[in-house]
Amino acid sequence: MDEFTACTLLCIEDGPLADEALITEVATTTAVPEDAVRLALRPVLDRLAGLGLVETVAE
């Protein structure tokens, strides 16, 4: 599953999320360090924030 679908499905399941909550959930699920997830998901999170699906908290 690609990162756009995965993140949207988390939002569908839990409702709109803060980006940090989403990063934590992905990091926990995939056992990847949060910093790496944050870096990898940055473009995805920006796009989802533009659509109003996530709230931007992370710097």
Added chain:
Amino acid sequence: MTLSSLDIDEVCRRLRGAGIAIRTGPFTFRIRSPIPPVAIGFAFLYADYPLVDGREFIDFDVHLAFGVGLRRWIRPQVRFCYDGMSPFEPLPVGHAVPLLEWAMNWCISSQAHQYLILHAAVIERDGMAAILPAPPGSGKSTLCAGLMSRGWRLLSDELTLISPNDLSITSLCRPVSLKNQSLSVIQAFEPGARFSEVTHDTVKGAVSHMKVPRSHLDRIMQRAKPAWVVFPKYVKDAEARLTDRSRASSMLELGRNAFNYTLLGRTGFEPLADVVSASDCHDFEYGRLDDAVAVFDSLAAARRQ
């Protein structure tokens, strides 16, 4: 040549044998069944659909067979067979006509992944489409049937097919499934509407299908662009009330109602985001079809200005 060019005896004979192939929108179906009520229902509901000759590719081969063993004779059953599979549990043979419709829907929703497929009715006015996603029992098909009786064109009452590359919505234009009280509501609202025989005691209650008027079928190849996403809810005797809904919440709900969002991945994400961005999104509560039609007509009028 349409199915109506065959008399009912010929329809029965062909369905018992090699089957009859028809086109509905972008898809071709071959239907086979030895069950007489299937022939009667099929001949009635699909009379105006074009026949497909034997040289064309058939997308879906739908076979409704009698139950096996004792179920051929004792409390007889009908089985839906597709490519050697029986994806559904057998049903009482009296449910064969609605099963035909459910089977055709299943074929599309489980395999037509060239489209992003939403579980939603969709209707059109002036080239603009209103997508109506809602769970069963929310009045989606009733609203759809009411609107198509008052100048809106039916694209589908069940499956919204969105092309990922240009967001156009393809018409299926298949019979509209109506259940329980919806039947009498539409019969009273549109006395000219024609229905298949009512099947009682299905998992969805009493079910009948409304035949699609010829004028809608004549435009079946005309696509539409998404303009509205409206989440309808029927509330007895309620005043019609249209309220704005956020695009984010609408996108999540559409994703939840998509058959193949997960399968398509980013190919589904992008058109879903674009559909929501291009559409006005609303919740809509209604208790009377006349009021609902007036609200939808005002939406169309506002877009025209």
